[in-house]
Amino acid sequence: MNREQTADAEFAEFYRRHFRQIYSYCLxxxxxxxxxxxxxxxxxxxxxxxxxxxxxxxxxPWLYGVAYKVLSTQRRGRSRQDALKTKLAASGxxxxxGVEDFVVTAEESARVLHAMSRLKPTDQEILKLSVxxxxxxxxxxxxxxxxxxxxxxxxxxxxxxxxxxxxxxENSRIRPLIAPKGGRR
Amino acid sequence: xxxxxxxxxxxARSNPVPDVDEIEVIEYGQPxxxxxxxxxxxxxxxxxxxxxxxxxxxxxxxxxESEAGNGRKLWWLVAALAALIMGTIGFLILQDDPQxxxxxxxxxVEAPTDPASTLDAYIAAYNDKDIDAVxxxxxxESTVTGHPYSxxxxxxxxxxxxxxxxxDMAAAAEEDAYTISNVEVSDDTVTWDHLWLDDQGQQFCxxxxxxxxxxxxxVVFRFPGGxxxxx
Numbered sequence: 001m002n003r004e005q006t007a008d009a010e011f012a013e014f015y016r017r018h019f020r021q022i023y024s025y026c027l028x029x030x031x032x033x034x035x036x037x038x039x040x041x042x043x044x045x046x047x048x049x050x051x052x053x054x055x056x057x058x059x060x061p062w063l064y065g066v067a068y069k070v071l072s073t074q075r076r077g078r079s080r081q082d083a084l085k086t087k088l089a090a091s092g093x094x095x096x097x098g099v100e101d102f103v104v105t106a107e108e109s110a111r112v113l114h115a116m117s118r119l120k121p122t123d124q125e126i127l128k129l130s131v132x133x134x135x136x137x138x139x140x141x142x143x144x145x146x147x148x149x150x151x152x153x154x155x156x157x158x159x160x161x162x163x164x165x166x167x168x169x170e171n172s173r174i175r176p177l178i179a180p181k182g183g184r185r
Numbered sequence: 186x187x188x189x190x191x192x193x194x195x196x197a198r199s200n201p202v203p204d205v206d207e208i209e210v211i212e213y214g215q216p217x218x219x220x221x222x223x224x225x226x227x228x229x230x231x232x233x234x235x236x237x238x239x240x241x242x243x244x245x246x247x248x249x250e251s252e253a254g255n256g257r258k259l260w261w262l263v264a265a266l267a268a269l270i271m272g273t274i275g276f277l278i279l280q281d282d283p284q285x286x287x288x289x290x291x292x293x294v295e296a297p298t299d300p301a302s303t304l305d306a307y308i309a310a311y312n313d314k315d316i317d318a319v320x321x322x323x324x325x326e327s328t329v330t331g332h333p334y335s336x337x338x339x340x341x342x343x344x345x346x347x348x349x350x351x352x353d354m355a356a357a358a359e360e361d362a363y364t365i366s367n368v369e370v371s372d373d374t375v376t377w378d379h380l381w382l383d384d385q386g387q388q389f390c391x392x393x394x395x396x397x398x399x400x401x402x403x404v405v406f407r408f409p410g411g412x413x414x415x416x
Contacts, residue, residue: 016210019208019210019211020205020206020208020210021205023208023211024202024205024208027201027202027208028200028201028202045348048348072355072356073351073355073356108195108198108199109195109198109199111195112192112195112196112199113199115192116196120387121387127196131193131196131197131200132197132200132202145333159189159192159193160189162192162193162196163188163189163192166188166192166195167188
């Protein structure tokens with residue numbers, strides 16, 4: 001096997017090992033019609049830089065970092081509303097039990113995702129990486145190229161802000177339902 | 186359960202892909218993998234990784250047959266314009282320097298090599314989102330260190346620099362994304378502070394950015410470490 005074939009084989013193994021995670025990462029953030037391009041662009045960068053891809057457990061956070069940058073470029077020109085609609089549509093995949101549970105959960109999901117869209121992009125990413133990709137803070141720091149301390153601090157702030165936004169949306173949702181009973185419009 | 190815990194639990198339940206293992210790996214022979222191998226292996230200089238759309242497309246070959254007529258017209262127009270400019274410049278030089286006729290031809294006007302001029306050209310090209318004009322200021326030997334969009338910390342060569350420079354510009358605000366202050370020049374090195382605006386309106390500041398310039402091109406372009414918080 002020559003050097004080129006070895007590189008191909010190494011990349012094939014790398015690709016197979018991480019494809020699911022990168023595909024899922026993109027699926028959680030963008031509309032399905034843009035996923036193939038985003039995944040391809042991410043692995044294209046990896047292919048070009050195979051010699052500098054970190055080995056072992058750091059490879060996946062590195063790849064998430066590439067995907068993050070690829071998606072950041074796609075974000076330009078697209079409204080947040082579009083992204084939210086996509087997330088809401090995709091959130092139909094959430095396991096549900098029974099009609100009543102479905103209604104409540106869908107509303108809560110919509111509300112929390114709406115609240116999330118009001119946070120700073122980096123804070124959104126920190127929460128998603130933490131909760132959806134289940135990455136520890138040191139790995140999130142690798143993805144975003146900031147210090148683990150900064151991740152910890154921003155995650156703390158992001159959770160507080162998300163809760164505040166969620167409560168605000170929840171209260172504003174309740175108010176119109178109560179108002180007519182009091183006769184005021 | 187506190188409200189924060191409840192919100193975080195809802196966020197976890199809202200994961201659009203709760204089980205990664207459900208994703209089917211697109212294997213060899215499938216479009217994504219083939220596109221990566223085909224475009225990543227031998228023909229990098231022909232590839233335009235379109236960062237606006239995220240899709241990989243090959244640069245379009247010009248339609249030489251249909252454009253031949255236009256090309257010829259354009260060539261004559263350029264030649265005529267060049268002759269006119271050269272004539273005008275020669276006339277003005279001879280008027281200013283009467284000795285020129287006696288002592289032979291005047292030395293050619295040198296391109297500005299002041300590092301600050303190169304930086305100004307970079308800022309203008311960057312804010313115009315003109316990647317070609319930006320890349321005119323780099324050479325195959327240029328190195329950029331510490332750039333926030335670089336995944337390796339140091340990038341050398343036109344392909345590598347162009348690659349992350351495009352990502353950078355695509356993520357920048359539409360207008361006046363890159364503004365600078367405290368510009369200082371020392372020999373062939375220019376140092377400055379910058380304020381960068383992203384397309385979401387967020388501000389990022391950096392002090393002590395510097396570049397070494399030679400013949401109007403960046404030799405080394407350095408982003409110092411540390412954060413990007415603005416005062």
